[in-house]
Amino acid sequence: MKTLIEVKKIKAYYVLEIFGRQRTVRAVDGVSLDVLEGSVHGIAGESGCGKTTLLKVLFAAVEPPLRMVDGKVYYLNGTGAIDLYAIDESERKKLRWSFASYVPQGSMSVLNPVLKIKDTFRDFISSHLKGRSKIEAYEMAKEHLKELGLPFKILDAYPHQLSGGMRQRVTIALATVLKPKVIIADEPTTALDVVTQRGVIQLLKDIQSRQGSALVLVTHDMGVHANISDMLSVMYAGKIIEEGRTEELFEDPRHPYTQYLIKSLPRFGDRSKRESPPGSPPSLFNLPEGCAFHPRCPFKMTRCEKEEPVIFNVGESHKVACWLAEG
């Protein structure tokens, strides 16, 4: 399997100035990641742990106050590695939608309310494929919707005439109309009910397997990850604390935080109370010393308070950042 996106030790901080004092929020702090062709790479973690920021970095949507402090992101499009932050904006623009595309969080408001869906499609298509006529773009959008099993009649509708689930599907269709190699989806199922969630996730999975592209899927819903992710990275406080093949991770979670996440899933026949990690997630502005999880960790050792854990390989592709895994 080929690597499509290679992320090397990126650090992306929000640099804010409040009353003249500079504050740094370490949203992504030294994350490395490989996105493989034809796979679904899940990223899990609770709210405010830097998942969305990581995606912004992957998609080169870094705008102040967010700043890339360190690290590299490479797009490997077959001809070689492109350093995403070394090329200029116009070249990045070309890579978007054709190489990597983005399904945003809360797609309720990402469609222009005064344009028909087909006009939005046409705008996005014609920005990347020059010289497409109105009819060609329309046919292309129609063909794509048909492939996805969506009614192509919605092309003539305005966004407000569609249901929330349909709008999310339209957004996914819009993001994949140019058959990108990588689809980056940020919480595509938030604000949808469970039945619709299933449909939307299934749609993403279908597109991914039909087009043979890679899907980077961010959601805090471990159930979704268990269903469709091939690889899973668990994030906590701006770092990836555990990574591995999804089955391996679910069978043998090594980090106490991952264990809590997986234990929290409901199971048939099991009526025992679900336990959550004590306390609440740390502020990224003021992280505890050592391992960021130590104030909440039931297996805390004295070294956890001082030393930041290094990454241990505990399986073929299974990595964990916890002192418990040592030795």
Place this chain on the structure above:
Amino acid sequence: MRFFKTYFLPRIIIYFLVIVVGVTIVFIIPRLLPIDPIQQMIGQITSTGAYLDPKTLNYMIETLKELYGLKGTLWEQYWGFWRRLLRGDFGPSYYQFPVPVISLIRQSLPWTLGLLLTTTVVSWILGNVLGALGGYFPQKSWAKILDVISMVIRPMPYYVLALSLLLLFAYLIPIFPLGGGFLIGGKISFDLRSILILLKHAFLPAMSLILIGVFLWFQAMKLVVQSVKNEDFVSYARLGGLSQSKIVSRYVMRNAMLPQITGLALSLGQIFSGALITEIVFSYPGLGTLLYNAIFTGDYNLLMGIMTMSIFVITTSILVIDLLYPIFDPRVRYR
């Protein structure tokens, strides 16, 4: 058909209701003025030294009352007012007796229309385009310069601006005439020379109105654009690699324009009350001066004529925009 019943009909009913209420108020207000037009008229006649014996005087008062629609109870006057209104007859003017009100209006209206319609539309378009660009690119140096200019011009009292324009371009650098709408005693015909003279006279008044108008729209549009450009669909379009011009025109401006369209309808309606200060400063003919004189001479008929027309035009332009609005904003449906 459902469109007719649920969208069109209620609006039409409200439209007529507003006109009736408005016209009624127009009927009442002049009657609350502390000026009795008939006493004023008689005073005018006697002040020239003419002697009127009481019998003639009474007879004269009766005739004048009938002529001005002031005869009978208030209720009878009201019905008479409506009857004449529907015939398009506002009666004679008091202070330019016996010229009918309608022909006075007919004289002034083309001047006001020509001046205010152009300046309103031009400043709306210019202000919105500049405001959209200034709001979308606030860091550009030309946007900052526009900002400073608007901060200077906007709070300036209009007459100061108008007077300084007049002083500058008619007195110190005399390229434009000091006042008037046309050459005194000249006859307007449809040839190039006439039109050039007309334009030359209209230039300074139009300039003063456009300057104020452009920056008014500029600041309003800029504010709207600054909030629209942070909407999700704009940042998504930017992520999607759409060209800058497409984002500004189809994503930002189309959405930011919506409140401005309503604003245009309202200011189009106001045209018919004229631009009094402009007309005074540039001694330009128009409805404003006419209205002003009507108020100060207690000229009921003229007052009611101008105000009725202004009510009619404002409500009509609002109705038209209301009916057209779903074209601009698809979320407003003909339910």
